[in-house]
Amino acid sequence: MNSDSDLQIAGDILEVPHLLQAPREHPATVAEFAGLARSLADDRSAWEHLVRYDATTRWYHRLRTGPGYEVWLLSWVPGQGSGRHDHGPSSGVWTVLEGTLTEYTERGTRALRAGTQRVFAPGHVHEVVNDALEPAVSLHVYYPGLTEMPMHAPQCSAATARDADTGAVKTA
Numbered sequence: 001m002n003s004d005s006d007l008q009i010a011g012d013i014l015e016v017p018h019l020l021q022a023p024r025e026h027p028a029t030v031a032e033f034a035g036l037a038r039s040l041a042d043d044r045s046a047w048e049h050l051v052r053y054d055a056t057t058r059w060y061h062r063l064r065t066g067p068g069y070e071v072w073l074l075s076w077v078p079g080q081g082s083g084r085h086d087h088g089p090s091s092g093v094w095t096v097l098e099g100t101l102t103e104y105t106e107r108g109t110r111a112l113r114a115g116t117q118r119v120f121a122p123g124h125v126h127e128v129v130n131d132a133l134e135p136a137v138s139l140h141v142y143y144p145g146l147t148e149m150p151m152h153a154p155q156c157s158a159a160t161a162r163d164a165d166t167g168a169v170k171t172a
Contacts, residue, residue: 026066026067026069027066027069027143030091030093030119033069033091033092033093033141033143034093034117034119036071036093036141037071037093037094037095037117037139037141038095038117040063040064040071040139041095041097041115041139046063047063047073047097047137047139050063050073051073051075051137052075053075053077053135054075054077055077057080058074058075058076058080058082059074059075060072060073060074060075061073061074063139065145068143068144068145069141069142069143069144069145070141070142070145070146071139071140071141072139072140072141072142072146073137073138073139073140074137074138074139074140075135075136075137076099076101076128076129076130076135076136076137076138077130077135078130078131078132078133078134078135079129079130079131080129080130081127081128081129081130082126082127082128082129083127083151083154084104084125084126084127084151084152084153084154084155085125085126085127085149085150085151085152086122086123086124086125086126086149086150086152087120087122087124087142087146087148087149088122088146088147088148088149088150089122089144089147089148090122090142090143090144090145090146090147091119091120091121091122091142091143092119092120092140092141092142092143093117093118093119093120093140093141094117094118094120094138094139094140094141095115095116095117095118095138095139096112096113096114096115096116096117096136096137096138097114097136097137097138097139098114098135098136098137099113099114099130099132099134099135099136099137100112100113100114100130100131100132100134100136101128101129101130101131101132101136101138102128102129102130102131103118103126103127103128104126104127104128104129104155105124105125105126105127106125106155111131125152127154127155
């Protein structure tokens, strides 16, 4: 078969507008939320001028809202961490924009560099820490919008412990 006869059989899709889906104004799937996070990450002019670094606490800024979702920008100076938590009923996508962040979960530890993206479902328990020597920036999309962030007891092993003041990892 050639493309001419395929077109004769199938017809021109543009001639049947009722078969075309209207473009969505806002994301509705995990892939679309991940795409939103990637497009915002790529548009440095949308966030770079907003970033602030605070030595006493993690800085955060709500960058955008949409129907049922929120986008947050966070900065992390060396040693700052989130504490072990989940996101209540929210799912999410987070992307490291600058620097390196370490994610601690029951499944292990991952160093996440700029450009790395993580997706999570409700109930995902993790801790995020800037264990590097340089500041870091991350972008977080939550659906539905973040209404709770329950904290969990620290998970320590004989090999690692956290400094009670800074949350930084201390190796034994």
